[in-house]
Amino acid sequence: MTDCGCDKAxxxxEEFLHRELSEQDLADVQEHxxxxxxxxxxxxxGLTLTQKVQRxxxxxxxxxxxxxxxxSLDR
Incomplete structure (x- = not known):
């Protein structure tokens, strides 16, 4: 794993919050x-906002x- 840096993180x-990254990218962002x-x-x-929207x-x-x-749609 390598620290991906602030820009990439x-x-x-958003993708990290929704677990939409590859395993390697997830690990790199998590390490950062x-x-x-x-x-x-x-x-x-971001996590707090995501959880509130989901609720x-x-x-x-x-x-x-x-x-x-x-x-009304049937009409």
Missing amino acids: KAEL LDNCEDCSTEHLV ACQEKTPDALRQQILE
């Missing part, structure tokens, strides 16, 4: 985050509204 932060306070802080902000997206449409939308 920040450029790939473990040793860089600035990037680690940015990672924490917010778990809400379900009320049944009556869902039915109304489906009926």
